[in-house]
Amino acid sequence: MLNRLQRLLPEGLLADAAWFTAEGYPSSLRSRYLSSGWLEPVMRGVFRRPLKTPGLEHKKAPLRWQQVVISLQLVLKRPIVVGGRTALELDGFGHYASSAGPREIHLYGDERAPGWLTKIPIEASIVFHNARKLFRAEPISDALERLMSVIAGDEPSQFATIHGSLTWMRFGDGDWPIVLSTRERAMLELLDELPDRETFHQADVLMEGLVNVSPKRMSVLLRDCRSVKVKRLFLWFADRHAHAWVGRLDRRGIDLGSGKRMLFKGGRLDPTYQITVPEDPNAGG
Template sequence: MADREGRLLINGLLRAVSHEQPLDLAALRGHGISPALAAHYARTEWLERLGTGVYCVAGARLDRDQCLLFLQGRIEGLHVGGRTALAWQGVRQYLEVQERLTMWATSRGVLPAWFTERFPGTLTSMSLFDEATVAHGIVTPPAVTDGLKVSSRERALLELLRQVRTRLELQESRELFFSTQGLRPTVAGELLTGCTSVKAVRLFLMWAAEAGN
């Protein structure tokens, strides 16, 4: 490919895409850039190779939400859940010095290194709910980037309780539960019925009764 044509393609890409988002090979092909040409642009420092078949604009500062939207298309059922979902909806005990994301997925998946190096977090790959309710309670809360999947407060509490292992985690979860206002009985009831974790259901019902819900 002539140098002039190569420059035209990369300049067109830089004008057309957000510099805050990852780009996979399909996105690059949409701008006329083949895998071989993408590798060339990485060698010449127009693009940065993040991982196998994933690039970004060289020197770009990736946006957390744009990266999450990208990963939603690659990991089935990926959503922000548990403690992070509660914090994004105003339920938290303290402000973290550096946010540590809690994510869930309904299929086996691994967060890529390029993501966790920038946005530390954990991914739980399992279905906490039966087939009828596996997608219930996943929403995009107000003030969250459009299209980003986040657990509702009711679902996030069950995810949080499923992961309780120590006495300290139990106490922290209890404090978060009693700090959560406006739980919806209908939504909670559907999720409790479909939840496959006996521990999470038992703790939720016990504390809900204590709170008079």
């Protein structure tokens, strides 16, 4: 049983009590593994396989948010990916996506996240979003199934384009893959947070730095997006910054709805997209 657990749960990754029970490890056996040091408690009902760190054998290695996400994706098989601001940071836009206050990790999923996820003791707070509220297609669960093939080496070069809006990168000494939104999808996810959790100025700076975008992928995502607000905002920003890819967007079939959208109090109404935008786009609000 222990050898099997070592295969199922790699060092540094975690699982909850429901997973252990489903895999045939009752609470009595978990207690034995905890007392012998084969498992360590993370929080009530969540356990981790200890990570061996040279020189720190007698200290508990800190739990990083990436290990939590990888555990969700690879061990617990939860349809959850990194998205929004966090995906943009991982994609190299960290200098554009600076944030004041405690760091937030934005995760998106097809279904409800486990109750312990937003309470887990890590260096940042986790914000969970329902991916289905923003996009109709592109099921995350299908993409994670494909990831299993990537790990097995069956299709290492195709995964990033299978769904068009999800990609992956390696993390840590274990070289584990972590699945995240492409920059095109992540930008739409971030715009969905305006004006409550993200600022207009922050989105403007990010769009200015979004020089390399796939027009085909972006066009598909805009057609698939459920939010009229997000689509209008994206196209307004795209026109404003006029990157080379903007002229290659296929705008046919993108439903922009009807009527005006009051997004920013005291702003001006843009006549093309019928949304209120700040008088000064460079302002911090």
